[in-house]
Amino acid sequence: MSCPKESKLVAIVDDDDAVRGTLQGLLRSAGFSSKAFESAEEFLGSDYQRETACLITDIRMPGISGLELQARLNAARCRIPTIFITAHGDEEMRFQALRAGAVEFLPKPFDDEVLIETVRAALDR
């Protein structure tokens, strides 16, 4: 698995339709193009990993969790800048995510400015 950096695509993985949809809308309003997936499995099974320049993922999902997704991508040497969004992240989880290379760990609901700036920073890397 190789991960080219030319793309500006943002991938969103969240099992909640409403969160996923509105997140896409928010990114579009900021001028980013995005692709949404309802599960980690769907994302891993797609061809978008290589095009993805920034990954926004929920942590708690049925099947593969956000942290596990990050671990699998790391294992595949596909280091996509990842922003975790979660409704109940504790410090330990935050620490674990950041240590595994996450660029940000945002509690839901999050400040749009922070998210947009983080995404922009990730894409500019």
Add this chain to the structure above:
Amino acid sequence: MSNLDNIKRNPGPAASAALRYGLALASVVAALGLASAFQYFHLPQTFGAFALSAIAITFWYAGTAPGIFAAVLSSIVRDFLFEPNTSAESRILFDLVFLVFALLMTRVARMRNQLELRVAERTAELTQLNDNLKCEITKHKQVEAELRLSEAYLAEAQRLSHTGSWAWSPPPGDIRYWSEECYRVQGFDPKGGQPRFEEFLQRVHPEDQARIVEVIDRAVREKEDFEFDYRIVHPNGEIRDARSIGHPILNPSGGLVEYVGTIIDVTDRRQAEMERKRLHEAQADLAHASRMTTMGELTASLAHEVNQPITAAVNGASACVRWLTRDDPDVREAREAASGVIRNAKRAADIINRIRSLSKKGESKRQFADVNGLIRDIVALLRNEANRYSISIHTDLGADLPKVMVDSVQVQQVMMNLIMNSIDAMKEVEQRRELAIQTRRADDSQLLISIRDTGVGLPPQHKEQIFDAFFTTKPDGIGMGLRISRTIIESHGGRLWATGEDSQGACFNCTLPIPLEKPDKTTADNTNG
């Protein structure tokens, strides 16, 4: 009647012909003997008188033919033995006398026979009457015995049901009939005789007296039925609850004759009702407490469920502001984002309402509800809890299921308990973690809900034990969830049981009866609060 026929056919004496003619001969011989004796002692000649007696006796006892035979015999004896030398005129005169006497006796004998026949007829009639009377008496006795038995049964029924019966003529009359049970219920001594209306009223609780008098007065005035509840104060101070019902009996012209009615001691029934109500309340309290415990365990997940639509709403609102504050504002996009905000805020409110209705402690309310809707709502609330342990929930909800008459909150509580149990059972397993919820129509009379997991499974010996109170296999469980769930389902007329092999996951099955009546428009739409 055959007796009477017999008498008519044989009017004469019943003796045989030989005996009857023998009597004729014997009586004439006796007359001859007596006359010879008179002659021997030179007494006046009396054969004629003796012969007439012999003829009369023979007619009387032996009948007409032997009588005539006696007359002929007497005539011959007299002619040849006593007066062989008399003139032909004298002999003819004597023979004539015998003949007239014989004719007379024939008539007497016939009259006697007729008299006997009449007596026999009358006797037969009387015998018949007597038989009929005896039969009547037997019947009467039988009816009396049946009546006594029926009365005994009635008295027993009154005793068992604490129901006494009475009859009462309104003033200026008084109580006319007062059954044994009335004495008992009202606390009177049967030896004291039938109470008067005033005495009955004295036994009524002072606070109820005026009301009762008013109810009765009005009923008497209107000639209508009456019914009232009251308290009886027994001589020992005990207070009993009673109910009396009265019905007016009217004569053909519509005048009030009397009231007949009952007195029922409802104390025990009322106490049982109150006990049942208390038990019901205790069960509802316990169910509520258990529900609150479960909800407490779910706080984090429930908060997450509320947080999701709020996050979506905030995202939408942020996007809306961004579209509007751009150098080149895009109103169309902004409007779309704003309507998303509304949608998601409503969704958050819905979820909060659902949580609130589950935690509310209210009267148990049975209404028509769609089981699939109840399950969808509860699955929505527990989705995050399942996600937490990477458990996927699959639902296979039968289409067009009839609505059931249930307490929605309680049924959701059962579903919540079962799903939480399944989640607990799958937390530790390494294999796939799947929860499958299925609803379908089991038959014409019930729905079947099954919840199957791929958890640690149930040891066969625990399949029933898990429904016992305080039985738990969890380190922090109190063992009430399944007990309460079963109580709830059984109180709805359904069943709850577990199946599934050890180590292959468990399956909980639950039936709910399909009501015979169909929901009408006012109660049909209440799936969720």
